[in-house]
Amino acid sequence: MTSISPPKNRLWWNEPIEKVELIWITLVFLWGLVMAFMMPYWHVAGNQNLSNETYKITPAAYLAKTQAMVDQYTVRTGPAPKNFPVVHPPAGSDVYLVARLWDWWPILELEKDQTYRVHLSSIDWQHGFSLQPAAINIQVVPDYEHVVSLTPNKAGDYSVFCNEYCGLLHHTMINTIHVVE
Amino acid sequence: MNNTLFRVCPDTGLKFHRPAETLMKANAVAAVVFLLVGGFYALLVGLTRWQAVHLLAADQFYMVLTLHGLNVLIFWILFFEIALLYFCSSTLLGCRLAAPRFAWVGFALMLIGAVMNNVIVLQGNSSVMMTSYAPMGAHPVFYLSLILFAVGALIGCFVFFGTLVIAKDEKTYEGSVSLVTFGAITAAIIAVFTIISGAIILIPTLLWSLDLIAHIDALMYRLIWWGFGHSSQQINVSAHIAIWYAIAAIMFGAKPLSEKVSRMAFLMYILFLQLASVHHLLVDPGLSSEFKMFNTSYAMYLAVMASMVHGLTVPGSIEAAQRAKGLNNGLFEWLRKAPWGNPTFSGMFISLVGFGFLGGISGVVMGTEQINILLHNTLYVPGHFHATVVIGTTLAFMALTYWLVPILFRRELVMKKLASWQPYLFGGGMAGVALFLMGAGTVGVPRRHWDISFSDAAGAVYEFPGAANTMLALNGVFVILAVAGGAAFCVIVVASLLFGKKLGEDEKSPVPLIAEPPADADYEGIGSGTITVPGTLVFALVFFASFAIYYFVNWKYLGETWGIS
Ligand code: HEM
Ligand SMILES: [Cu+2]
Numbered sequence: 024m025t026s027i028s029p030p031k032n033r034l035w036w037n038e039p040i041e042k043v044e045l046i047w048i049t050l051v052f053l054w055g056l057v058m059a060f061m062m063p064y065w066h067v068a069g070n071q072n073l074s075n076e077t078y079k080i081t082p083a084a085y086l087a088k089t090q091a092m093v094d095q096y097t098v099r100t101g102p103a104p105k106n107f108p109v110v111h112p113p114a115g116s117d118v119y120l121v122a123r124l125w126d127w128w129p130i131l132e133l134e135k136d137q138t139y140r141v142h143l144s145s146i147d148w149q150h151g152f153s154l155q156p157a158a159i160n161i162q163v164v165p166d167y168e169h170v171v172s173l174t175p176n177k178a179g180d181y182s183v184f185c186n187e188y189c190g191l192l193h194h195t196m197i198n199t200i201h202v203v204e
Numbered sequence: 205m206n207n208t209l210f211r212v213c214p215d216t217g218l219k220f221h222r223p224a225e226t227l228m229k230a231n232a233v234a235a236v237v238f239l240l241v242g243g244f245y246a247l248l249v250g251l252t253r254w255q256a257v258h259l260l261a262a263d264q265f266y267m268v269l270t271l272h273g274l275n276v277l278i279f280w281i282l283f284f285e286i287a288l289l290y291f292c293s294s295t296l297l298g299c300r301l302a303a304p305r306f307a308w309v310g311f312a313l314m315l316i317g318a319v320m321n322n323v324i325v326l327q328g329n330s331s332v333m334m335t336s337y338a339p340m341g342a343h344p345v346f347y348l349s350l351i352l353f354a355v356g357a358l359i360g361c362f363v364f365f366g367t368l369v370i371a372k373d374e375k376t377y378e379g380s381v382s383l384v385t386f387g388a389i390t391a392a393i394i395a396v397f398t399i400i401s402g403a404i405i406l407i408p409t410l411l412w413s414l415d416l417i418a419h420i421d422a423l424m425y426r427l428i429w430w431g432f433g434h435s436s437q438q439i440n441v442s443a444h445i446a447i448w449y450a451i452a453a454i455m456f457g458a459k460p461l462s463e464k465v466s467r468m469a470f471l472m473y474i475l476f477l478q479l480a481s482v483h484h485l486l487v488d489p490g491l492s493s494e495f496k497m498f499n500t501s502y503a504m505y506l507a508v509m510a511s512m513v514h515g516l517t518v519p520g521s522i523e524a525a526q527r528a529k530g531l532n533n534g535l536f537e538w539l540r541k542a543p544w545g546n547p548t549f550s551g552m553f554i555s556l557v558g559f560g561f562l563g564g565i566s567g568v569v570m571g572t573e574q575i576n577i578l579l580h581n582t583l584y585v586p587g588h589f590h591a592t593v594v595i596g597t598t599l600a601f602m603a604l605t606y607w608l609v610p611i612l613f614r615r616e617l618v619m620k621k622l623a624s625w626q627p628y629l630f631g632g633g634m635a636g637v638a639l640f641l642m643g644a645g646t647v648g649v650p651r652r653h654w655d656i657s658f659s660d661a662a663g664a665v666y667e668f669p670g671a672a673n674t675m676l677a678l679n680g681v682f683v684i685l686a687v688a689g690g691a692a693f694c695v696i697v698v699a700s701l702l703f704g705k706k707l708g709e710d711e712k713s714p715v716p717l718i719a720e721p722p723a724d725a726d727y728e729g730i731g732s733g734t735i736t737v738p739g740t741l742v743f744a745l746v747f748f749a750s751f752a753i754y755y756f757v758n759w760k761y762l763g764e765t766w767g768i769s
């Protein structure tokens with residue numbers, strides 16, 4: 024009798040199990056508990072937990088909110104050819120970033136060690152917020168406004184590009200986020 | 205018994221129902237054809253991502269990547285699985301196949317769907333990737349073709365269940381079905397669930413693409429799409445683990461260490477893994493952390509546990525059988541003296557090791573709620589699943605195919621030398637692909653991206669660390685090796701079917717094709733003390749240590765980035 028034929032012992036469920044199996048199952052089960060514990064533990068003790076604050080919103084309403092921020096806090100114009108506004112909102116405030124085919128708008132300028140409520144939404148298709156080299160990747164979905172608190176821990180110029188395929192110019196969807204001292 | 209309807213294989217004693225046999229052949233051949241097509245696309249994709257080569261233009265790249273994903277992940281795998289389901293029911297239970305005509309309808313639908321899908325994507329306006337995330341839309345035929353394919357596969361599952369019922373009624377076997385058939389049942393149950401949820405999402409999307417529905421909610425689409433997209437991977441895992449057990453039985457006469465544990469582990473897939481689909485949505489808006497953690501931990505770790513149990517019991521069953529045959533010295537004599545030149549064994553063993561070490565560990569790490577922030581949608585993701593679905597599933601299917609050529613098709617394998625190298629070439633090449641894609645992902649390189657030098661972007665660019673380009677180049681080299689290995693498989697199989705020496709229906713193959721199982725008495729006193737399979741235990745502990753270290757290293761990386769709350 025082998026694994027491709029019916030068990031010889033009709034009452035196979037009464038057979039004892041092997042000791043190695045028992046050792047391994049115990050170890051693996053405990054490891055599962057450790058891993059299941061780590062996630063809630065990090066919610067309490069760790070500093071990287073994605074917020075779940077989300078609102079339904081229309082593209083037009085989201086654009087309007089972003090425009091209001093741009094109108095209020097634009098400090099200069101970014102590089103050509105896009106000439107996007109560079110926005111320096113106050114620390115702690117609500118900051119809006121629009122994902123659209125095939126841009127991130129506007130350019131944000133944040134301060135190191137300050138926390139911002141960064142809003143993310145798409146006004147057309149799905150996009151992927153990939154902030155590098157900080158290694159922060161967040162899905163951006165149309166009609167949903169996701170509010171994530173971000174606290175930059177190093178000054179410098181960061182890139183945000185798209186890592187959700189969004190059509191033929193997906194690979195051109197990139198912009199800058201400045202972090203200043 | 206009607207002799208014209210059945211034949212008994214002279215090499216294995218397995219009883220083949222002729223209509224089932226023809227169906228298995230048709231499905232297996234279709235599978236290999238789609239693997240060949242998808243593998244060709246893989247080469248183009250890999251060479252485009254190699255920045256210095258950058259073979260295709262952007263629009264071609266996205267089209268070809270869409271084709272690659274669909275042809276290999278869906279068409280190759282599912283055609284093969286249908287053949288496997290027929291084998292595990294009709295052949296392993298020695299029973300006639302339920303409703304062969306219905307099964308042909310299923311096959312035809314799958315074939316029409318698969319061909320239609322290739323044609324419509326090649327027209328160029330359905331380059332939406334296999335995920336076809338709404339509201340990015342494809343041509344209606346794109347969704348229609350997938351629905352047809354899914355309905356065909358669903359029919360295959362029902363034929364399988366029907367066959368089980370007939371076998372039970374006609375008492376073609378004693379007691380319980382074999383472990384391998386049990387694994388196949390697991391796969392088929394999960395398949396029915398996933399195909400139905402696939403239909404739930406694709407049918408409204410089809411109507412939407414025809415303007416009959418005004419709006420598809422993007423988040424809902426993701427949730428339901430992954431409800432099927434993820435669980436369908438569980439079909440593959442169940443199927444290839446069933447094959448591991450089958451190959452252990454075929455090559456070594458192995459039996460499960462204990463039926464109870466191995467069957468429980470299969471059962472846990474049905475109970476728990478369907479829930480874990482949220483690990484694709486860990487950085488999505490609109491879902492609570494509690495839901496994400498529950499779905500991936502309660503649900504996922506029990507299924508992970510099941511895989512880790514199989515990871516022990518499959519090599520354990522081989523070790524026990526080898527020791528029972530007298531290879532009882534030291535820790536690893538049983539493994540050293542295994543038939544490494546036989547592609548059925550080597551393919552199976554590479555599949556096992558690669559699936560566990562590369563695919564399993566990376567999947568659990570990346571599927572951790574917070575760690576996912578570091579890796580979501582980077583090349584790490586394809587790196588991970590090429591280890592699971594290519595080294596794991598695909599290589600296991602290839603390994604079994606080498607055995608099926610003489611058994612099912614009654615042809616001797618040709619190019620035996622090449623065949624004995626093929627699992628190493630394909631497995632090694634794919635291990636390189638998986639590792640370098642994962643490596644590129646850890647420095648942030650996005651998946652499904654035509655140009656990480658951003659040469660077409662107006663203004664801003666991102667300078668990836670130099671390692672990114674190096675890894676994409678090394679990936680390109682290993683892509684070539686893996687594609688060579690994949691092509692070798694297709695060539696060997698096709699050539700064997702066309703030109704291999706014919707084996708008469710009652711003529712035994714010159715080489716034995718199935719091992720004699722050791723007698724129960726031979727199992728007495730194997731291993732050391734009460735540990736019957738010490739080598740496997742050591743192997744498992746090494747795996748565990750690698751897993752734990754890598755897991756905590758990633759938490760450390762996570763702690764170094766910006767505060768996120
Ligand atoms: C012949 C060897 C193969 C090579 C060299 C290969 C290589 C690749 C590469 C380089 C990518 C692109 C990653 C990206 O840019 O996002 C990719 C994507 C993919 N591959 Fe493979 N692959 C192979 C075989 C397979 C097989 C056999 C399967 C499934 C059974 C598979 C499933 C996929 C899937 C699902 C994707 C993702 C497509 C998407 O993003 O929609 N591959 N492959
Ligand atoms: Cu985008």
Ligand SMILES: [Cu+2]
Pocket residue numbers: 150151185186187188189190193194196
């Ligand atoms: Cu994109």
